[in-house]
Amino acid sequence: MDFTKEEILGILDSYDLDNITIATICSHSSLQIFDGARKEGFKTLGICLRAPPKYYDAFPLAKPDEFLVLDRYDELLDKVEELKAKNVIIVPHGSFIAYMGTDKFAQLGLPTFGNRNVLEWESDRKKERQxxxxxxxxxxxxxxxxxxxxxxxxxxxxxxxxxxGFFIAKSYEDFLEHIDDTKTFTIQKFLTGTRYYLHYFYSPIKEDGYTLSKGTLEMLSMDRRVESNADEIFRLGSPKELMEAGIIPTYVVTGNAPLVARESLLPLIFELGSRVVEESLKKFGGMIGPFCLETVFTDDLEIKVFEISARIVAGTNLYISGSPYADLVEENLSTGRRIAREIKIAKETGKLDEIIS
Amino acid sequence: MDFTKEEILGILDSYDLDNITIATICSHSSLQIFDGARKEGFKTLGICLRAPPKYYDAFPLAKPDEFLVLDRYDELLDKVEELKAKNVIIVPHGSFIAYMGTDKFAQLGLPTFGNRNVLEWESDRKKERQxxxxxxxxxxxxxxxxxxxxxxxxxxxxxxxxxxGFFIAKSYEDFLEHIDDTKTFTIQKFLTGTRYYLHYFYSPIKEDGYTLSKGTLEMLSMDRRVESNADEIFRLGSPKELMEAGIIPTYVVTGNAPLVARESLLPLIFELGSRVVEESLKKFGGMIGPFCLETVFTDDLEIKVFEISARIVAGTNLYISGSPYADLVEENLSTGRRIAREIKIAKETGKLDEIIS
Amino acid sequence: MDFTKEEILGILDSYDLDNITIATICSHSSLQIFDGARKEGFKTLGICLRAPPKYYDAFPLAKPDEFLVLDRYDELLDKVEELKAKNVIIVPHGSFIAYMGTDKFAQLGLPTFGNRNVLEWESDRKKERQxxxxxxxxxxxxxxxxxxxxxxxxxxxxxxxxxxGFFIAKSYEDFLEHIDDTKTFTIQKFLTGTRYYLHYFYSPIKEDGYTLSKGTLEMLSMDRRVESNADEIFRLGSPKELMEAGIIPTYVVTGNAPLVARESLLPLIFELGSRVVEESLKKFGGMIGPFCLETVFTDDLEIKVFEISARIVAGTNLYISGSPYADLVEENLSTGRRIAREIKIAKETGKLDEIIS
Known part of the structure; x- marks a missing residue:
């Protein structure tokens, strides 16, 4: 029994909109989400397992006003009434959905920032590609x-x-040697170039700015993911030498590093973001709020997109107090704060139905 | 008919200095130049082709007050009277000169920030080296x-x-295999070390600070250029392995990443900047405003300079709201803002003739 | 005749605590230490050789109020009375101790931020490991x-x-080829992963926050060291190819680059920091103030520590006006400023004896 947008908006009707609480799971980009919500004047609630994470005590500006302590994340489904009473709006981040599972998340009867329909399009590589x-x-x-x-x-x-578990192969033999055939996989041509993770924000309700057929597009920041052990393994040997020594390069994200792109690429960067949003409007009513195009900039100054994240990505954690791009939009603007701002504006202009589902 | 400094200063005499407009071409570091000019209270004008670039709409703090739309950049020469009427001072960035061409730029009869004479010294590798x-x-x-x-x-x-098109060769055979002999080229010994692009600012009119024989030197920031595909191609193979597979490393700049240098290297960093400025004062009346030394820091903690840019570089785009160095000069100081500040101070102290040509 | 904590506290008793001067050697992280001290309202004194370093003139916000000019750093021992009269508290950084020498530093009869006992535990690799x-x-x-x-x-x-001089070896033969056997050395298993240098701050006197058995732990920032020539030498060849060409990768730190870690690793990051502090409390009365764990994040998302620095590290120079972590503690907080703040709070609460030795 997945919730429809209509049902969720029904719940929202019962809310005291002057006492909204922004809630998310304590991980991924939650420090930033809570910090941003606080800056925009919202109450905050952190969802966590077993006990409030102690590390929040070290970051007073990001510590939520209260915690909801669970034993398993799917218990969140049992707490819906309690959270409704607090006028909770959920801000989902990448790990939120990974932790709850796509199915359980769909069953969560709480007003949620963004468009629930995006899930089926990003969680399936074939539909994502389409x-x-x-x-x-x-x-x-x-x-x-x-x-x-x-x-x-x-x-x-x-x-x-x-x-x-990701790996690079140069031949069918390479592939056979490394594949774990108990899993489903996708084989993409390797792109040579430099990786940029582009952090956009799409607002269906903002009218001035870089306008689309509906709403506006912002570019808030970019990062490069730090991947273990691939980023530094060249110190030991070339991929071929490593392979011979039985050492396999791996691509596990451990963090993020900041960068900016050539200004002359901004028209293309906005063009790509625009097209993805426009297509999402056609296909499923729009991807709302922050999203990330995971790209490679080639030496022809083309931008190839190898994946999309349809919500806040952890690379934005670099930019708690602004970025070289956000600073040209407004001072002290993180993606977390931008989300809270969107909720605030929507509330004030009676447009929550356009950004909540 | 290239303009002389005297002719340019004659034009400046006719200006209403309380209504200066800062203008540049919409690319490279223009967001930062306009943002900085706005912060210092100047009007701004963006020069662009065909239509105002839409991406400016996404960055309200950097959007120029007006645009001058051209079909080709050299049409700027026909718009001189119009721009004079707006009391335009041109701030040239790297792409400005590349887009217009050195010859046309010399024919541009508009007051321009910096010293026009630097052009002939930086555009010719032999003179640059000299x-x-x-x-x-x-x-x-x-x-x-x-x-x-x-x-x-x-x-x-x-x-x-x-x-x-740049490439690394280890032998004459390597060289022959890769050279495009339709172009002129320079062969430099490859420097092993780590690249630092050092962003200085030389003011001939500021009296307190790190003083030179005339004026003062500032260090505002540093970056490392992100080069496609060289930066990440090691993931595929060693240069030799790649060459055998017909994959050529390339060095096209796609963006910039931030860094800082050991504090114990600052005396040397300032020493290098000083010497370059002093020599420029002797050779052609001084390189005014921002410049960049493109360097390699070796493991002997020596700094080798492989190139100079005699104007604002795109690496400063990382530091729209300050940098770990600029923050010790003054809060919220970008290189773009520093340029505008220089123009403002020169105006207030009657010294525009020392920074305009 | 090394000074005991009791003797130092005796000196502190004679101080005019409303006129404390923060002093350090002009190098390493001194710009930040002086900037932070100034922001907290302290007078500052820079210790330097031969003449005040001219580069300070370029950074007015970090320039100390006065300089103490020496010919050799150990002459500092002769200036103790003069510095006492100025109510000097020494803030030692990594280079401070390297420049003075551990023995001379122990003989310095001036109140010093931190715990002198940490020196013997960090300067000896065996004790550090213990x-x-x-x-x-x-x-x-x-x-x-x-x-x-x-x-x-x-x-x-x-x-x-x-x-x-550090080097990677893969076999005994490799080792023999490169070892300089006139020096003492340590051989550590090479860790594959990505390097993170974690900048903590331990306060024995702060009561709210991430609490330990005594005091609180903060995480202020992280960096990755830029190492010459290892970071970019892959452009020339694989380690094996380079070795054959007689080119040796080297690991000399030339600077630092910023990054952040996955938020889901923060619990482990705090856990590691806590354990190191708790053990220091047991072993030698506690490592006070800033410290750095030099780590590798593996692709199993484990964190291996290969070294500790028991004082401010140069990587914090990236964060003069805050960091993605410090910004969640308080705006505009550098590690240098945090040190000055600690001294200020200790002074105001009569607890200088807990952070000075």
């Missing part, structure tokens, strides 16, 4: 049959957390 | 005859944008 | 006999500044 290619985005070629590998490819396991 | 070596700077050895290559060298095409 | 392993920290295995090398190891010379 969406992005439909938007006219250049994605790396997918190789359906591993026997067709005739140059460097990246093999990705579906639903893998943080790049766990 | 300047830097004259300043006592350690530059990588140049190899005149490719047959003399006996260890790693970097081959650079003259006037190449963003490192396009 | 401390960290005692705290339950995973350190890389040490190989006592080079003949036992059977996979990649890092060979480190004791007391080497900035990684000078």
């Amino acid at each position: 969406w992005l290619v439909g938007a006219g985005i250049h994605m790396p070629d997918v190789i359906e049959d591993p026997r067709d590998i005739d140059g460097p490819v990246m093999v990705k396991y579906d639903g893998a957390q943080g790049g766990k | 300047w830097l070596v004259g300043a006592g700077i350690h530059m990588p050895d140049v190899i005149e005859d490719p047959r003399d290559i006996d260890g790693p060298v970097m081959v650079k095409y003259d006037g190449a944008q963003g490192g396009k | 401390w960290l392993v005692g705290a339950g920290i995973h350190m890389p295995d040490v190989i006592e006999d080079p003949r036992d090398i059977d996979g990649p190891v890092m060979v480190k010379y004791d007391g080497a500044q900035g990684g000078k």
